[in-house]
Amino acid sequence: MNFTLKIWRQKNAKAKGKFVTYKINDISSNCSFLEMLDILNEQLVVKGEEPVAFDHDCREGICGTCSLYINGRPHGPDDAVTTCQLHMRKFKDGDTIVVEPWRAKPFPVIRDLICDRQAFDKIIQAGGFISVNTGGIPDANAILIPKEKADYSMDAAACIGCGACVAACKNASAMLFVAAKVSHLALLPQGKAEASERVQAMVSKMDELGFGNCTNTGACEAECPKQISITNIARMNREFLGAKLGAQKKRASGGGGF
Amino acid sequence: MSNIALSYSSITKKVFLAIAGLFLISFLVLHLVINLLLLSSDGGMAYTEAVHFMTTNPIIKVMEIFLFGGFALHIILGIIIQIQNWMARPVRYKVEGYSHNSFFSKYMIHTGAIIFIFLMVHFFNFYFVKLGWVSPPAGLEREDFFQMATLLFSNNFYAILYMVLMVFLAFHLNHAFQSAFQTLGLNHSKYTPAIKFIGTLYSVIVPAGFALIPAYFLFFK
Numbered sequence: 272m273n274f275t276l277k278i279w280r281q282k283n284a285k286a287k288g289k290f291v292t293y294k295i296n297d298i299s300s301n302c303s304f305l306e307m308l309d310i311l312n313e314q315l316v317v318k319g320e321e322p323v324a325f326d327h328d329c330r331e332g333i334c335g336t337c338s339l340y341i342n343g344r345p346h347g348p349d350d351a352v353t354t355c356q357l358h359m360r361k362f363k364d365g366d367t368i369v370v371e372p373w374r375a376k377p378f379p380v381i382r383d384l385i386c387d388r389q390a391f392d393k394i395i396q397a398g399g400f401i402s403v404n405t406g407g408i409p410d411a412n413a414i415l416i417p418k419e420k421a422d423y424s425m426d427a428a429a430c431i432g433c434g435a436c437v438a439a440c441k442n443a444s445a446m447l448f449v450a451a452k453v454s455h456l457a458l459l460p461q462g463k464a465e466a467s468e469r470v471q472a473m474v475s476k477m478d479e480l481g482f483g484n485c486t487n488t489g490a491c492e493a494e495c496p497k498q499i500s501i502t503n504i505a506r507m508n509r510e511f512l513g514a515k516l517g518a519q520k521k522r523a524s525g526g527g528g529f
Numbered sequence: 530m531s532n533i534a535l536s537y538s539s540i541t542k543k544v545f546l547a548i549a550g551l552f553l554i555s556f557l558v559l560h561l562v563i564n565l566l567l568l569s570s571d572g573g574m575a576y577t578e579a580v581h582f583m584t585t586n587p588i589i590k591v592m593e594i595f596l597f598g599g600f601a602l603h604i605i606l607g608i609i610i611q612i613q614n615w616m617a618r619p620v621r622y623k624v625e626g627y628s629h630n631s632f633f634s635k636y637m638i639h640t641g642a643i644i645f646i647f648l649m650v651h652f653f654n655f656y657f658v659k660l661g662w663v664s665p666p667a668g669l670e671r672e673d674f675f676q677m678a679t680l681l682f683s684n685n686f687y688a689i690l691y692m693v694l695m696v697f698l699a700f701h702l703n704h705a706f707q708s709a710f711q712t713l714g715l716n717h718s719k720y721t722p723a724i725k726f727i728g729t730l731y732s733v734i735v736p737a738g739f740a741l742i743p744a745y746f747l748f749f750k
Contacts, residue, residue: 277623290623343624369624376617439628441635442614474538483617484539484610486637487708490630502716509714511540 272298272359275367276311278323284381290369300360304347305330305337307359324383330355332496335431338438339384340371345435345494353433353496373434375443377480390480391432391448397476398469399452401461420458427455429497436491436499442483447491449477450507451499457510467514474511539613540712542606547709549603554706554731556596561738567682568745573675580674584659604645611638633704640701647694654681683750688743695736702732 273296281288295311302310305327312322328336337354341347347357362368372380377390428451436447453470456462462469485504492501537545563583566576583589626635633640657663658671669676681687706728710716715724 279623340622340624343622343626344628371622371624374618374620374622376619380620441626441630443617444614474540478539481617483614484543485712486610486614486634487704487711488630488634490626490628493629501711502718505711505714505716507714508540508544508712509716511538512544512714515541 272300272362272364274298274307274359274362274365277367277369278384279371279380280323280383281380282382284379288380298359300358302359303330303355304339304341304357304359305355324385326385327355332356333431335433338373338386338433338435340373340438342369345373345438346433346496351496351498353431356496373438375437375482377443377445377482378434378437388432388434390482391434391445393480394445394449394473394476395452398465398472399456401456401465414460416459424455424458427451427458427499427503430455430499431497433496435494435496437482439490439494440483440485441488441490442486444485444491445477445482446485446504446507447495447499447501449473450501450503453507453510454503457506466510467518470507470510470514474507539610542610543712545602546606546610547712549599549606550705551709552595552599553603554702556599557735561735564739564742567675567678567742573679577673577675584672600648604641607638607641631704633700634708637701637704640697643694643697644701679746682743682746685747688747691743692740695740698739699732699736702735703729706731
């Protein structure tokens with residue numbers, strides 16, 4: 272298959288980027304999108320040009336490293352896949368493919384198609400964890416968890432933190448990511464203990480980093496490679512409201528935890 | 530006010546936006562019921578009676594303050610949220626928004642702005658006249674809303690404009706109702722489909738009800 276690629280090239284975070292057009296021929300329809308970019312890069316290296324920088328790691332859809340906004344869609348024209356799982360057979364022979372980095376103020380582009388997604392790490396650091404004291408290994412069945420709750424929690428925990436929700440959202444809102452991280456802990460007894468502090472800390476960090484506000488458009492849910500539902504956003508709103516309205520005044524604590 | 534609003538979290542702002550919006554939605558039903566009295570063939574008796582009640586009843590007077598507060602809150606928060614949202618993506622995409630999502634949700638600020646302009650016109654036509662800030666049309670009493678409404682709707686240009694505006698109101702409401710519930714965290718596998726259905730139904734019936742009145746004046750008077 273033959274394609275015309277329009278790829279965003281940008282030397283570094285400060286440089287002014289631009290789209291550069293490349294022609295690529297004889298690509299197998301079974302090629303993955305990233306393999307196609309590998310082939311392009313090899314050709315560029317042979318020609319003595321700078322290869323296109325893009326994020327990738329596991330190449331099996333579980334690490335959340337690959338990104339790419341392809342023809343107006345995060346992770347390209349297929350549902351429930353990451354860019355590494357996208358195949359060239361999803362395009363038509365002779366197509367023009369526009370490849371852009373994620374665009375959001377908290378995700379600055381640092382080179383070509385790579386953007387800095389540390390903002391997500393900062394949100395997790397603000398509260399996306401449980402505080403556990405070290406000690407003996409607890410018995411696996413010591414705390415009973417209803418199967419349904421465990422399933423909902425697992426659905427939310429499927430989030431790989433790729434940032435497609437932010438990229439797809441017209442407001443560059445991170446609500447689906449934060450909601451998934453709040454939900455998978457809030458649904459389980461182990462996460463309940465710190466649920467109120469967690470949701471407030473994570474939402475506050477999300478706002479501080481400059482993500483947009485959710486307007487319930489649902490684009491995030493449509494583009495999420497792990498098909499995480501916006502019911503998680505409703506759950507986070509509920510948790511947040513409950514925490515804000517119901518939480519007692521802060522009192523001096525003996526340390527630890529949040 | 531805007532400084533205080535900025536210091537609130539994104540979710541708090543949206544919750545206030547949603548509550549104010551739901552309040553305005555409930556007000557719109559009352560407004561429609563009274564407006565429909567214009568269609569009665571009693572020469573405006575029932576309508577004038579209803580207007581008299583709405584402008585003199587002390588409880589309604591108190592609610593009026595809440596109503597204006599609700600409008601102000603909804604508009605100010607809506608604008609702040611929108612500006613923050615624009616700021617969150619300083620560099621736009623070359624290929625914009627292919628993602629499947631709720632269509633009308635993308636244009637809430639635009640439809641909202643159109644409704645706001647109409648609201649201002651509406652104030653000049655009625656509320657400010659009642660307050661005495663704007664003089665009533667020649668030969669009419671300040672309180673004679675029936676004659677004022679009849680006069681406006683008899684103007685074909687105004688009647689058509691009014692009906693077009695109701696289409697935009699419908700677009701705004703179509704996303705508004707179910708979105709408010711989502712923002713308030715009221716999502717449930719049993720009830721959410723019903724909420725979405727009621728929201729869609731409301732967004733068709735209420736604007737259609739309002740549009741019925743100028744249509745009547747346009748085609749039957």
